[in-house]
Amino acid sequence: MGVLSAKAVDLSAVREEATSSFVARLAAVNGIPAADVLDDLGVRARHGLDPRTSEVLVNGRGLGMLAVLAGRDEAHLRRALPTAASGPGAPRARPARIGPWPAGWTVLAECAGCTARRSDGLPPAWLAVRASWQVCVRHGQWLQSADRAQHMSLAGLEEVVEAHRRRVRLEQRVGPYARALLADALQVTGYWWQCRQMGSDTVWAVRERALGLVRQPRALPLVVYPEAVTVAEAMAVHERQRGWGRDFDNGAPDWVSRRWITWVGERLGMPEQMEHGGYRALRTWTVRHRITTPVVARRAQTAPPPGYRSGQMQPLEPHRPLSEDDMLEESSCLPWRLGGPVTSLP
Incomplete structure (x- = not known):
């Protein structure tokens, strides 16, 4: 040179x-x-x-x-x-x-x-x-x-902008694992949108009309973004407790935490929709994120240290090791993808 x-x-x-x-x-x-x-x-x-x-x-x-x-x-x-x-x-x-x-x-x-x-x-x-x-x-x-x-x-859709601020705060609190949880949450809310569950006929329909993009897959992440961030925040709570071998809210050990799913419905302001079908997508997620520590060992554990709900988290199965090279849409552990065909759930 x-x-x-x-x-x-x-x-x-x-x-x-x-x-x-x-x-x-x-x-x-x-x-x-x-x-x-x-x-x-x-x-x-x-x-x-x-x-x-x-x-x-x-x-x-x-x-x-x-x-x-x-x-x-x-x-x-x-x-x-x-x-x-x-x-x-x-x-x-x-x-x-x-x-x-x-x-x-x-x-x-x-x-x-x-x-x-x-x-x-x-x-x-x-x-x-x-x-x-x-x-x-x-x-x-x-x-x-x-x-x-x-x-x-996003004029008139201030909740989308606020959701992004919440996402940034979630990533600061949780660390890189928050990205995988958001990917999972987007797949869950995307599934609800495609199956016309949860907010499809209410909040999501209002946003679609404001955008002039009714039932357009390309607008899907935008339409469900606030609810996806809420679900990701709830998933982080679930994972913090799972990391210590504890079920949500210290409830009875179980593969699927019904109390957690009910709580997510309440946080979304959609408890009835959750009860009448919305729970299925979240149940698939909780099965993949179940606690594998034997019940006897869990009951013998001491309580988590003070402050365990703060600080960044290490990724847990099935997201370990955590890949940061994938697109957000490809980082989910769920068997369907945003905007693509969805599988039937039990």
Whole structure:
């Protein structure tokens, strides 16, 4: 490498920004082609850089070089650029390379409100997420496509924005295991939606009409999101007690905690719907998440230590080991998938 094409600037990465997007914006702020920045990183680019189809994969050395060019510290880039912190990086011999997007990632266009808020004249950022959608809490937008015209306003659906805030708090409390529980909760609520159970004719129907997307599978995660987060929060309570070999609310040992399922129905404000069929999907989940400690051993255990309901959790079967490389929709242990055919339940 000779003289650097890009001058060091103070350019912040957008949270969850694709590294290829950051390279493109770094080139724009320098007024040079992205190929010149890639050359500074030791990458010879034959074609233009399109974050929608390819990613710049960096190793530790490449991240350090990118940090120098951006005038930022490595820790900032590692926090903001998700593929720089996980997934396959560049070969050790090279600091960076361009490759197709690794499996498990979706590229979404940044919220238009976030682009306008920066007012730096740079191109919009592209986000790299491990789901097929994202929520912009600041501007109340549901991001679901690389085409910003496909984003949906959440005006009048404040409960969806609040659900995302609750999800973030859940992930902070529980840790990475919360992602698997949310995946399970989305499958449960998706099953209810497809089978026209629970909130299909009430709260979900109201949201669908507000969106103008009645019974449209592509809107399914958005429509059920608040209830899915509520179910995920309840699943975390279940798993904290299971981790200590205890049934929900210290009830009688049983594979299926009827008390827990009833409690979930009450938290959703749908106790009757839960009793009249909604319980089936949750029963499938509790069977897969049953307590395997023998009853005699459970009764001989001492009480959990104070504060065991706080702090991050270790994943439990059937989510152990926990894979963080899968898309959110593929991280569930349940036998059906959001928007796809559902199996019959007993």
